[in-house]
Amino acid sequence: MTSLPHTGAAPGLEASFLAHLQQHQPQLVPAPVTGLAETPVPHATTIVALLYQGGVIMAGDRRATMGTTIASSRMEKVFPADTHSVVGVSGAAGIALDMARLFAVELEHYEKIEGTELSLLGKANRLAALVRAQLPALSQGLVALPLFAGVDAITGAARIISFDITGGRYQEHHHHTIGSGSPYARGSLKKLWSPGLAEDDALRVAVHALIDAADDDAATSGPDSRRRIWPVVYTVTADGNERVDEARVASVAEQIMDQRGDDRS
Amino acid sequence: MNQSFYVSPQQLMKDRADFARQGISRGKPVVLASCAAGIVLVTENSSTSLRKLSEIYDRIGLGAVGRYNEFEALRQNGVRYADTRGYAYDRADVTARGLVSHYAGILGELFLTGAKPLEVEIAVAEVGASLDDDRLYRVSFDGTVTESTPVIVIGGGAEQLQQRLSSEWDSQRPLDDAITAIQSAWTDATGEMAWETAVLDRDRAAVGGRSFRRRTRHGRH
Numbered sequence: 001m002t003s004l005p006h007t008g009a010a011p012g013l014e015a016s017f018l019a020h021l022q023q024h025q026p027q028l029v030p031a032p033v034t035g036l037a038e039t040p041v042p043h044a045t046t047i048v049a050l051l052y053q054g055g056v057i058m059a060g061d062r063r064a065t066m067g068t069t070i071a072s073s074r075m076e077k078v079f080p081a082d083t084h085s086v087v088g089v090s091g092a093a094g095i096a097l098d099m100a101r102l103f104a105v106e107l108e109h110y111e112k113i114e115g116t117e118l119s120l121l122g123k124a125n126r127l128a129a130l131v132r133a134q135l136p137a138l139s140q141g142l143v144a145l146p147l148f149a150g151v152d153a154i155t156g157a158a159r160i161i162s163f164d165i166t167g168g169r170y171q172e173h174h175h176h177t178i179g180s181g182s183p184y185a186r187g188s189l190k191k192l193w194s195p196g197l198a199e200d201d202a203l204r205v206a207v208h209a210l211i212d213a214a215d216d217d218a219a220t221s222g223p224d225s226r227r228r229i230w231p232v233v234y235t236v237t238a239d240g241n242e243r244v245d246e247a248r249v250a251s252v253a254e255q256i257m258d259q260r261g262d263d264r265s
Numbered sequence: 266m267n268q269s270f271y272v273s274p275q276q277l278m279k280d281r282a283d284f285a286r287q288g289i290s291r292g293k294p295v296v297l298a299s300c301a302a303g304i305v306l307v308t309e310n311s312s313t314s315l316r317k318l319s320e321i322y323d324r325i326g327l328g329a330v331g332r333y334n335e336f337e338a339l340r341q342n343g344v345r346y347a348d349t350r351g352y353a354y355d356r357a358d359v360t361a362r363g364l365v366s367h368y369a370g371i372l373g374e375l376f377l378t379g380a381k382p383l384e385v386e387i388a389v390a391e392v393g394a395s396l397d398d399d400r401l402y403r404v405s406f407d408g409t410v411t412e413s414t415p416v417i418v419i420g421g422g423a424e425q426l427q428q429r430l431s432s433e434w435d436s437q438r439p440l441d442d443a444i445t446a447i448q449s450a451w452t453d454a455t456g457e458m459a460w461e462t463a464v465l466d467r468d469r470a471a472v473g474g475r476s477f478r479r480r481t482r483h484g485r486h
Contacts, residue, residue, distance in 0.1 A: 017352075020345055028353055105352050108475070112320055112344045 017109035018102065018129065030098050032134050034141035041142060042071035044096050046181030046220040047078065047088035048209045049149045049160045050193055051174055052202035055237035056149040056158040057244075059206040060088050061181070061214060062229050063221035073221065078232045082107040083240045085123055085150025090179035096144035099130050103146075106130075120152040124161045124169050132167030147178045149236060156238045181213030181220035188212035199235060203244060207231055207252050223253035281382045285406035288384025292330035294420035294451075297390045299399040300436050300443040303467040303476065304390045307447045308420075310461035318463045320477035322347040322359045324392050324470045326463065330420035331385035331406075339368065339387060356473070361391030365402045365410055373408025382406050386419040392465035392476055396436050426450060440464065444480075 009019040021029045042064040049058040060077035063070060071093070078088040079100045087103060089096035106126050110118050118126070127148055134143045148161040160172040175193050177185040188209040197205065207223070210231050214222035223230050230253055233244040295308040295317055306318040306328050317336075319327050321343050329336035346367050351359045368387060376382040383406055391400040401417040404410050415436050418427040429450045438446065444462055451458075462480040470476035 014341070017345075017348055021349070021352075025349060025353075028349070102352065105348055109344065109348045112348075113341055115314075115316065 015110045015113040016126070017106045018126070020109075030095065030102065030130075030133070032137035032141060033092070033095060034137045040067040040069070042066050042075075042093035043219065044075060044077045044090050044093045044144075044179070046177065046179040046185055046210060046213045046217065047090055047147045048177040048182075048185050048189060048206050048213075049088065049147055049172075049175060050189060050197075050202060050205060051158050051160065052197040052199060054158075055151060055199070055235055056160060057199070057202045057206050057233065057235045058086050058088050058147070058149050059210055059231045059233040061210050061220045061222075061231055062224075063219060064093050065219040068218075073224070073227070074229060076232050078234050079104065080234065080241050080243075081123065081148070081150070082111065082117065084117065084153050084236060084238075085120065085148065086234045086236055086241050087127070088147045088149075088178070089144055090147075091144030092142035093144075095134070095142055096146070099144055099146060103127050103130060117153045119154070120150050120157070120159055123150065124148055124159075127161075128163055128167045128169045131163045131165065135165060135167075138165055145178055147176060150241075151236050151238055153238075158236065177209065177213075179220070181210075181217035184216045185209040185213040202235075203233060203248070204252050204256065206233060207249065208256050211253070211256055223250070223257065225250070225254060225257070281376060282407060285376070285382040285384050289331045289386050289406065289419075290421045292386075292420045294418050294423050294426050295328035295330055295388060296426065296430065296447045297326070297328055297388050297401055297417045298430065298434065298443060298447060299396055299401070299415035300438055300440060301396065301467070302440040302443075302464065303470070304392045304399060304401070304465040305440065305443050305447065306390070306463045306465075307444055308461050309451070309458055311459045316461065318461055318479075320463075320475065321364065321389070322351060323356055323473070323475050324465060325359065325361050325364060326390050326392075326465045326477050328388040328390075328419065329385060330387075331383070335383045336385045336387065339371070339383075339385065342371070343368065361389045361400045361402060365389050365404055368404045369408040369410050371408075372404060372406060376407040386423075388417050388419045390417075390465060392467050392470045394467075394471060 013019040047060045064072040064075040081087045151158045162170050175189040192205040214220045230249045293309045347359045387404045389402045393399045416430045466476045
C-alpha cells in the first residue's frame with residue numbers, strides 16, 4: 001500500500017537536511033577525503049572575527065594556496081550562513097566550500113520546516129556535526145575547519161564559536177582567528193581589540209589583523225590596491241548580517257597602510 | 266460469510282473523487298495572484314501558527330487547503346525536494362514546474378492505490394523576472410495539474426471566486442490594493458476576518474535571494 005512519503009529521519013531530526021540526505025541520498029553527503037595528503041590542492045587561509053558593541057564582525061583574506069603556488073587571489077571564504085550568522089572557512093578549499101554550502105542549506109531547511117530559526121548554539125552544534133564527519137580523513141587526508149559567528153535571534157547575544165576536528169565547539173571571548181596566518185592575526189587582535197568597540201573601529205581592527213597576518217604568512221594575502229582586491233567582511237547584528245561595502249573596506253585598508261608608511265618604505 | 270461485490274472502475278474512481286472533493290470543499294479558499302510587486306498569497310485563517318501559505322524555495326511559494334496533516338506532509342516533502350535539488354544542482358535549477366510534477370506524482374499515485382485519496386488541493390507559484398514569467402499551478406487530489414494566470418484559487422467555492430477575480434484582475438495594481446481586491450471578492454466577506462497573507466517579492470527574487478515574506482496580519486479588510 002502506498003502512503004504519504006515520510007522523511008525516515010530519526011524523530012526529532014525531521015527538520016535536518018543532513019539527516020534527510022543521510023537517509024535518502026547518502027551519495028550527496030560529503031565524504032571524508034583520504035589518501036590525498038601528498039596531493040597539492042587549494043587551501044584557504046586566514047579568518048578573523050571579533051565582537052563589538054551590538055554585534056560581531058568577521059573578515060577573511062582572499063588567497064588560496066596550493067603548495068607554494070597561489071591557486072586563487074580572489075577566493076571568498078566568509079559566507080552568510082543564514083540571516084543572523086556567518087561562517088568563515090580555512091583548510092582544504094573544496095571541502096571548506098562544500099561545508100559552508102551544506103551548512104547554509106541545513107539552517108534554511110530547518111527554518112522552512114519548523115517555521116522558526118534554530119538557536120545560535122543549535123546552529124553551532126549542527127556545524128560541529130559536519131566538522132566531526134571529516135575525522136576519518138585526519139591522519140592521511142584533507143580537512144577544513146570553520147569559524148562561526150552570529151547573534152541569537154531571541155536573546156540578541158553575539159557569539160564567536162570555534163571548532164576542532166573532533167567536533168569540539170568552543171565559545172570564544174572577545175575575538176578569534178583561524179588558518180595559517182592566525183598566529184600573527186591573534187597577536188594583532190590582542191593589541192588592538194578593546195571592549196565596546198564601535199562598528200567602524202571593529203572594521204579597522206579586523207582589517208588590520210589580516211594585514212598583520214599577510215605580513216608574516218605567505219599563504220595570506222594583504223589588500224591589493226593595484227588590482228582592487230580587498231578582504232571580504234561581514235557584520236552580524238540583531239538586524240541581520242550584512243556584507244561591508246567593498247569601498248568602505250578599501251578605504252579602511254588604505255588608511256592602515258598609509259599610517260604604517262607601507263607605500264613610502 | 267464474507268461477500269465481495271463487483272464495483273466498476275468508473276464507480277470506484279467516482280466514489281474516491283467525491284470523497285476527496287467533499288473534504289476539500291469544506292476548506293476556506295486560498296488565492297494566489299500576480300501583480301507588479303510579485304505574487305500575493307491570501308487566505309482566511311484564524312490560527313497564527315498553523316499556516317496554509319508557506320515558503321518552498323527562493324522563488325517558490327505554496328498554498329494548500331484540506332486536511333492539515335496531509336498538506337503539511339506534502340509541504341515538508343516539497344521543501345525536501347527543493348532543498349535536495351538545489352543542493353545537488355544549483356539554486357537556479359529549482360522550478361515550480363518540477364515541484365508540481367513531483368506533487369502530481371505523489372497525489373496521482375495515492376489517488377489510485379492509496380487506502381484513501383488525499384483530501385487536499387495545492388497551489389504552487391513561482392515569481393519571475395516580469396509578470397509574463399510568473400507561473401501559477403493547481404494540483405488536485407488526483408494529481409491533475411492546471412496552469413492559470415494571473416490568478417489561481419483552490420479550496421471551497423474556488424470556481425466562483427476564480428471567475429470573479431480573473432474577469433477584472435489588474436496586474437498593475439500596487440501590492441496592498443491587490444490584497445484588498447482579493448479580500449473584497451471573498452464569498453462571505455464580513456467586517457471582522459483573520460487573514461493570512463504572504464508575498465513572493467519580485468525585487469528580492471531578482472537579486473537571487475529568498476523572496477517569500479509573510480505580511481503582518483490584517484484583522485479586517
